[in-house]
Amino acid sequence: MPLHTYSAFKTNLLQQTASLRTLIRNNEHTGATSGLAQSLVQGNVVILPADWAADFLMYCQRNPVACPLIAISQPGDPALPELGLDIDIRTDVPEYQVFRGGQREETAYDIRDLWQDDFVTFVLGCSFSFEDALIRAGLSIRNIEAGCNVSMYRSSIATVPAGRFSGDMVVSMRPFSGADAIRAVQVTTRLPKAHGAPVHLGNPAQIGIRDLARPDFGDAITIRDDEVPLFWACGVTPQIALEHARPPIAITHVPGKMLLTERLNEELAVL
Structure with missing residues (x-):
């Protein structure tokens, strides 16, 4: 450019x-x-x-x-x-x-x-920063299409303790078709300061998530039969560490x- x-x-x-x-600042946007x-x-x-x-x-x-x-x-x-x-x-x-x-x-x-x-x-x-990169790469983001918050879950992936802080990772989820999932990994890998590549793909039970329809934070979204859920590390993770x-x-x-x-x-x- x-x-x-x-x-x-x-x-x-x-x-x-x-x-x-x-x-x-004027409390006219609180969403x-x-x-x-x-x-x-x-x-x-x-x-x-x-x-x-x-x-x-x-x-x-x-x-x-x-x-x-x-x-x-x-x-x-x-x-x-x-x-x-x-x-x-x-x-x-x-x-x-x-x-x-x-x-x-x-x-x-x-x-x-x-x-x-x-x-x-x-x-x-x-991860909202990499959503922009995914859109510019031609991918659709379900939560943006639906006008709702992203789905976020407490996982069983442990973080590395430091001093008084510890706890499991929170992950955000976005579903993609197989080909789009590969592209999503490629795009987000370039953005480590926005959590980078997914930490898990596929079966949510493998990272301790029982029901994708019931996120711990944010809103539930539709996952189509031909889509795979991709999970990224989430900046809500420190809030779990604060609880500990x-x-x-x-x-x-x-x-x-x-x-x-x-x-x-x-x-x-x-x-």
């Missing part, structure tokens, strides 16, 4: 994202973000007190497929300048959930009243309701 065309393309995307972020801000990186969010940050950073480093780290804030700073010039993590997620002692106690659309001077924000890559670690307080996004950034997916791709 010529430089001037690329520049105009990115400027248009950033304008769209700024408009979307304004809607989110899922799958299919929004196409071509731009979306992020999972984990906010922790500073004395828990080192353990969580190690957990991300040991589990880069489930927890692909793309940004860390300074303690107490709600800005993330490497992801967007005007991002305020206290207002710019469609819906937050608050953990206390490992329990999901409440949700909120704005966390300014909960903000602490020692909070550190972690932003992890999200039980920090006094932690704040995350509600599954499927992500932070919209100003980074292009292609900037994080492996050539």
